[in-house]
Amino acid sequence: MYSSLAAAIRDAESQGKSLGVLALEVESRDQARPVADIRAALGRALVVMRGAVDQGMVGDLHSASGLVGGDAAKLRHGPPGPLAGTPFRDVLARALAVQEVNAAMGVIVAAPTAGGAGVLPAVLTGLAAARGIPDEQIITALATAGLIGAVVAERASLSGAEGGCQAETGAAAGMAAGAATEMLGGSPSQVGHAVALAQQATLGLVCDPLGGLVELPCVFRNATGAAIALAAIEMALAGITFAIPADEVIDVMGEIGREMDVRYRETAGGGLAATPTGRRLARERMVQIKRSGA
């Protein structure tokens, strides 16, 4: 797969293809596997993504610690806010839903990771539902997202333990922004700007989960990550460009990750995890996990 988004954009433009179609062809060559086979695997991923959205919307799930759960249902059925009835609110609810399922040890698609698994399905399935986009197009968008994620994996990291939350929900926001921009008709270079716009907004974001559990703030970071992706999509499709190329934004994400103190890399040693309330909740909940054997 590509290690530079600029190179992928150049190839897509010169060959008159979308990044998603290009990614499928490159993957087919890399893995010696027919494109139809890869599309089928992505199609199965889409089924699992939708399943997690539906399961999470019911609102009866509880995580190991009981710290999160039931909030997706509040967005779906609860009192309206200024975004009531918009795809924006629906996308937020979907992101919470998938992440609540994840926290409850349900089945999800790590995209790119489990901790950031809510962003991509929320943005793609939410916007596709709003616009009546067929599954075949969502599957191609998943390939676009995969290409973007592969570039991040090569240039920076997709691990909170290595790069903080910017490498998980941040990378997921970049992937979702780029993929949805293409799904909604954006050009390869607009995809690049969408990725840069989303990823720059999450630079420096630390990974500071209470007790080290993928629960709090992870569930909410997925919703806000999806919100950042939506903002980036809206701007990129409007023709707004971001002067620093996506590859360089990704590089700097990697650099910040390497410089980030270990307390902010999934160790529960800093950030929200180390606040007085964070420490108290983690202590109480870990006792509960041990007791329940969960």
Place this chain on the structure above:
Amino acid sequence: MVSLLDIIGPVMVGPSSSHTAGACRLGLLARCLVGGTPDKARLELHGSFARTGEGHGTDKALAAGLMGFRPDDERIRTALEIAEREGLQYRFEKTTLGEELHPNSVRLTVERGQHSHVMVGSSLGAGRVFVTEIDGYPVEVHGNSHTIVLLAEDVKGSIARIAAILAEDDCNIATLRLTRKERGGDAFMVIEVDEEPGENVRDEIRKLKWVRWTHRLDKVSA
């Protein structure tokens, strides 16, 4: 090489691709070293695996992998109970395996019958794994291909002989790495192949007098 399906995937039981799915894959690879579910397993957790593994089900996922469950298998949730029922004796320890090692790492010592092996592996994020050591020999196994590992006396022409066995099975070698602890000492070979090698490949290799042992590590990625 990063695959698109590593990024959009794996389909997995939550909550953490590194601490749950990656841990499960490391368990699957260690299982291959003893050719089935171990009788006994000692799991030394390093770094973030040691600090936050419990709440992520790292222990359950490692045990699940050792029993042959894949990352999307919902039995992961109850893997420790199943292990107890199935007679897999496990012991988890928290340790430090060195500064250089990736923060999500584990050393697995697995025993089955008379066989015992030690594997050190890391979970790199997004469910991707990397095995860095088998029985004290440095290796680089990603589990993206079927991999043959073998320990042999350092005899001349050994590589040619093994390559011939693979060729006869129509198995194409993707990468081959040979390491020794000392000159004239045993040679440790790690061979990644494009196609799944047949049982006969292992049997043929085992017939070679100078091969001490060999195992096939399954492809554990999507």
